[in-house]
Amino acid sequence: MTAFRTTAAAAALALCAAAPASAAMLISIDxxxxxxxxxxxxxxxxxxxxxxxxxxxxxxxxxxxxxAAIFNLSGSYQRYQFAFSLTPFGTDPEIFAAAGAGDSFYILPGYISVPLGYVSGTFLAGEVQFANTSIAALGMSAGTQEAVLPNDSITIAIGQGGGLSADVPVPAAAPLLLGALGLGGFIARRKG
Known part of the structure; x- marks a missing residue:
């Protein structure tokens, strides 16, 4: 039980001390x-x-x-228009995904789309897989770029190798959940 409490305390501390992400939406192409x-x-x-x-x-x-367009759409969605530009990622005109999952989303210079009825600040996530191709095969180069929206920004990282795990913001409820688990463990220990 001591190992569990130590692990839970360390996890809670790590979540509470996590650095904020540099953008609200992060896209990783790897x-x-x-x-x-x-x-x-x-x-x-x-x-x-x-x-x-x-x-x-x-x-x-x-x-x-x-x-510089990425599409992962299923079901109804709504499109917003903003004044932002993106540099083309590569030279390929269009390839279709072998698989995809998650929330409907697309980005195209000047446009973004989100699920129909999206409420600002709601967490979005998804993944699209393209079989038997690569960054190099599509004429893409490693690097990052940013789409700056009036209230937010979207960062696109190509070939950075780390995925999103280090940059995704921690949901606000995670530290509360870990704190509650720690408090429950403390109470159980006092009763025992």
Missing amino acids: DVGSDLSITYAGTLDLSGYTAVETFGVSNFRALRSNQ
Whole structure:
């Protein structure tokens, strides 16, 4: 039981001391084995803005590296228009994903889309897998770029190798949950 308390205390301390992420939404494009993986996670502050269009599409997952566009769509979604630009990621006009999961999301220079009914600040996450291709095969170069929105930003990291694990913000409830577990352990120890 002592090892559990020590581990729980260390985890709670690590979560509470985690550094904030540099952007609200983080997108990572990495080679994973013989496939290309795109993962995204974070929140977006769209308060004060209205979607310009609403769509209902089923399972459209693609990468247009020559347009700096990433799509992971399933179900209905709403599109917002903002004044931002992105440098094309590579030279390939369009490839379709072998698999994808998570919240509907896309980014295209000047546009982002989120699930229909999205509430600002709600956590979004997803992943898209492209079979038997790579960053190099698509003419992409390692690096980062940022789409700056009026209330937020989206960082895109290509070939950085770490995925999102170190940069994704900790959900606000995680330290509370660990604190409650620690308090429960303390109470149980006092009773025993």
